[in-house]
Amino acid sequence: MSDYSALAPAKLNLFLHVNGRRADGYHQLQSLFVMVDLCDKLDFTVRSDGIIRRVNQIEGIPEESDLVIKAAKLLQTYSQRKLGANIYVDKIIPSGAGLGGGSSDAATTLMALNHLWQCGLSQQTLAKLGLELGADVPFFIFGQSAIASGVGEQLTAFELKPQCYLILRPALSIPTALIFKDSDLKRDTTVLSDQQLQTLKVGIEQGRLVGHNDLEPIAFKLYPDLQTMISLLNQEGFTFRMTGSGSCFFMPCGNEQEGLMAKEKLLTLLSQSSLALPIENIFLVRTLRTHPIQA
Numbered sequence: 001m002s003d004y005s006a007l008a009p010a011k012l013n014l015f016l017h018v019n020g021r022r023a024d025g026y027h028q029l030q031s032l033f034v035m036v037d038l039c040d041k042l043d044f045t046v047r048s049d050g051i052i053r054r055v056n057q058i059e060g061i062p063e064e065s066d067l068v069i070k071a072a073k074l075l076q077t078y079s080q081r082k083l084g085a086n087i088y089v090d091k092i093i094p095s096g097a098g099l100g101g102g103s104s105d106a107a108t109t110l111m112a113l114n115h116l117w118q119c120g121l122s123q124q125t126l127a128k129l130g131l132e133l134g135a136d137v138p139f140f141i142f143g144q145s146a147i148a149s150g151v152g153e154q155l156t157a158f159e160l161k162p163q164c165y166l167i168l169r170p171a172l173s174i175p176t177a178l179i180f181k182d183s184d185l186k187r188d189t190t191v192l193s194d195q196q197l198q199t200l201k202v203g204i205e206q207g208r209l210v211g212h213n214d215l216e217p218i219a220f221k222l223y224p225d226l227q228t229m230i231s232l233l234n235q236e237g238f239t240f241r242m243t244g245s246g247s248c249f250f251m252p253c254g255n256e257q258e259g260l261m262a263k264e265k266l267l268t269l270l271s272q273s274s275l276a277l278p279i280e281n282i283f284l285v286r287t288l289r290t291h292p293i294q295a
Contacts, residue, residue: 003044003045003046003116004043004044004112004115004116005041005042005043005044006041006042006044006108006111006112006292006293007039007040007041007042007108007292007293008039008040008041008042008093008101008104008105008107008108008140009035009036009037009038009039009104009140009288009291009292010035010036010038010039010093010099010100010101010104010167010285011033011034011035011036011099011100011104011136011139011140011243011244012033012034012036012099012165012167012243012250012287013031013032013033013098013213013243013244014031014032014033014034014204014209014210014211014241015031015032015200015210015211015212015213016029016030016031016211016212016213016214016215016243016244017029017030017031017189017191017192017211017212017214018185018186018187018188018189018214018215019187019188019189019190019191020187020188021187022151026151027151027180027187028149028150028151029148029149029150029151029152030147030148030149030189030191030192031147031148031149031152032145032146032147032148032158032197032200032204032211033136033139033145033146033147033148033155034145034160034163034287034288035140035143035144035145035287035288035291036165036167036285036286036287036288037285037286037287037288038092038093038099038167038283038285039092039093039292040089040090040091040092040093040101040104040105040108041089041090041092042068042087042088042089042090042105042108042109042112043087043088043090044085044086044087044109044112044113044116045085045086045087046083046084046085046116046117047083047084047085047086048083048084049084050076050082050083050084051084052069052072052073052076052084052085052087053069053084053085053086053087054066054068054069054086054087054088054089055086055087055088056088056089058089058091060095061091061095061102066089066102066105067102067103067105067106067109067133067134067137068087068089068105068106068109069087070106070133071105071106071107071109071110071113071129071130071133071137072085072087072109072113074110074129074132074133075109075110075113075114075117075119075121075129076113076117078121078129079114079117079119079121081117081119083116083117085113085116087109089105094169094173094248094280094281095173096172096173096174096175096247097169097173097174097243097244097246097247097248098174098242098243098244098245098246098247098248099167099243099244099248100136100139100140100244102134103130103133103134103135103136103137103139103140104136104140106130106133106134106137106140107126107130107137107138107139107140107141107291108140108293110126110129110130110137110141111126111141111291111293111294112293114126123141123142123143126141127141127142127153131153135151135152135153136152138152138153138155139152139155140291141291142155142157143290143291143293143294144157144159144289144290144291145157145158145159145160145287145289146158147197149191158197158201159289160201160204160205160287161205162286162287162289163204163205163207163252163286163287164252164253164254164255164256164258164259164284164285164286164287165250165251165252165253165259165284165285165286165287166250166251166253166259166262166263166266166282166283166284166285167243167248167249167250167282167283167284167285168233168240168248168249168250168251168266168279168282169247169248169279169280169281169282169283170226170229170247170248170249170277170278170279170280171277171278171279171280172223172226172246172247172277173247174219174222174223174245174246174247175245176244176245178222179215179218179219179222179245179246180215180245182218182221182222184217184218184221185214185215185218186214186217187214189214192211204252207252207253207254208252209239209241209251209252212241213241213242213243215242215244215245215246216241216242216246219242219245219246219247223246223247223277225275225276225277226246226247226277228275228276228277229275229277229279230249232273232275233266233269236269238251238262238266239251239252253284256284256286259284260284263282263284266282267282
């Protein structure tokens, strides 16, 4: 029996604009992050011997390279706590999908073990630690919809009414680094002003896609079958946008009933098509106002 169970939600980038590139190679971004109710579940059991272990196997994610383990060890070192943990990860969020699953798991690990080990670290300190693990980790610790800037670590709360989305998961994982290093990546999108962001907010709450994702054309260039699939769906009246560096795409739905109808239509269309790239899963999700661990 675990001492503590916690959810790690997926994220969507409702838009993702690349504004420049720093001298150190990192990209300057402006993006709107939201959390959705597609979640991994993590179970934590405290150990007194200081050992940190993931107690289950996850295909494609060796324990030594898992951000969950790296997060736990980072917190242990920083806090100088002598406790350890057994961690079970029920992996639901697809990897290499642009949904932030690994970053979310790391954030949940930092927050859960901060509580279990009684480290007493502030949200700001946890976010700073999280940034050492990945640019998306601070968002999940921030725990609410936000405009991210810088390399993604500068976060400003951006409240939105709850929304419903369909997420399309092709049978494809895309390495983030492959997208960002491409020479054709557009890196000069103008930073949106506060007034422009408020205009986009109106569009989002009306169920529309706003802005764009600068990474999407590169994904299409590198994976032509992905572009073929999305072009077909958009010709049939769907409106899909890539999240993060892919490979998942999302589409706004007015409500859950409309989402279910769209999902059925999508399944029918896909069953009648002869696409080279199969669809692995379709998720109907709702946005979250706050991180489950903070709710």
